[in-house]
Amino acid sequence: MDKLGRIAVLADDEIVPEPSKTLVAILRYRSDRVVAVIDRTTAGKEAATVAGFPGELGIPVVPDVRAALDAHRPDAVLLADEPVGAALQSYWRDQVRVALEAGVDVVSGLHFLISDDPELSAVARRTGAKIHDLRKPPAEKYLTPFDAEGRPVLHFRDHRPGSRTVLAVGTDCSSGKMTTMLELERALREGGTDASFLATGQVGMMISGGGVAVDGLISDFLNSTVEDVVFHATQEHDVVLVEGQGALNHPRYSAVTLGLLHGTRPDAMVLCHDLRRTGLGLLPGVALPSMRRAIEINEQAARWADPERAPRVAGLSVVTAGLDDGEARAALRRLTDETGLPATDVLRYGVDALLPVVLPGLVGSVS
Structure with missing residues (x-):
């Protein structure tokens, strides 16, 4: 998938009133590969503008896949749909078929596997188009060796001496974990450090071209699959x-x-939090924990799998959207005073505050 150089993003009905997380991430981190965005409602406008970006990227919005194919010749159509369930709505299915009939690849992060659809997979075979189902379980990873007692083996191999593994954890879903790691990767690379972002979800995989979608794994193999990909990284x-x-x-x-935390066995963690929230995403009646409590539960859980090293939360990545500059900076100072940890909004103020704690590795939180 990383070889796809010209991408049209199918975002129909996923821009207004609020753009999908997938679309925003692809425009922010892979705009160099996007030749068009597809949406009937905002066709004729500029993609970054309708997605709420401060400036333009020069990416047009077109009404359908056919228009994208005729005018922009993409190598692939990427689906920016984010349903909670596993369905593919009928209009999107029709658009996917148009792409496949033209021999153009389709990249999907849905739980619905397009490659398992008999009709669509038959079209792909006939035209030579490839279907990239990012949530398709990696069956080869399930061939776990068995020990003498007949139990699956989780090796927990030591990471290469001198390397650092940092995991983003959060107080909620969609709280900036992917963005934080991508911004850290960019800053570290610009500073001359050999850093690599390891995607564990479909959007991160679309951006990086690799990784594994952990929510598509059989649960018994989640820890060992993560352990394997992190070890090799x-x-x-x-x-x-x-x-x-x-x-x-x-x-x-x-x-x-939890499976990701234990499989990763990080040297340090960065805790991500969105100040706009008081309740959990999709469960607004359930209150978020305090920052100190969130730090505590993540550090405790990390110690269950790694008691000798006892990985710690080393810094805070905080979404301050909706606050003016003075309010945002004051909120970050309060969190630093409360936890003893550096805090920043990585999109607003950059990641410099986190670099000193990411590079050295183990930095403890307050007791």
Whole structure:
């Protein structure tokens, strides 16, 4: 998928009134590859403008896949749909078929696997188009060796000495974990550090071209699959920045979060939080924990799998959208005073405050 150089993003009905997280992320981090955005409602406008970006990117919005194919010749159509369930709405299915009939690849992060659809997969075979289902379970990862007692083996191999593994954790889902790791990767690379972002979700995979969608794994193999990909990443890079998923305190997503935490065995964690929220995403009646409590539960859970090193939360990445500059800076200072940890809004103020704690590794939170 990383070889796809010209991408049309299918975002129909996913821009107004609020653009999808997938669209925003692709425009922010892969705009160099996007040749068009597809949406009937905002066709004729500029993509960054309708997505709420401060400036233009020169990417047009067109009404349908056919218009994108005729005018912009994409290598692939990427789906920016984010349903909670596993369905593919009929209009999107028709648009996917148009792309496949033209021999153009389709990239999907849906739980609905397009490659399992008999009709669409038959079209792809006939035209030579490829279907990239990012949430398709990697069956080869399930061939876990068995020990003498007949139990699956989780190796927990030591990461390469001198390498650092940093995991983003959060107080909620969609709280900036992917963005934080991508911004850290960019800053570290610009400073000459061999850093690598490791995607664990479909949007991160669309951006980086690799990784594994952990919420598509069979739960028994989540920890071992993550352990394997992180281990190999540390063999090749000095700093491995692992995208987090969900939150330990979120009743819907805690399982994948804990498996990712134990499989990663990080040297340090960055806790991500959105100041606009008082309740959990999709469960607004459930209150968020305090920052100190969120730090405590993540550090405790990390120690269950790694008691000798006892990984710590080393810094805070905080979304301050909706606050003016003075209010945002004051909120960050309060959080630093409360926790003893550096805090920043990575999109608003950059990641400089986090670099000193990411690079050295283990930095403890307040007791």
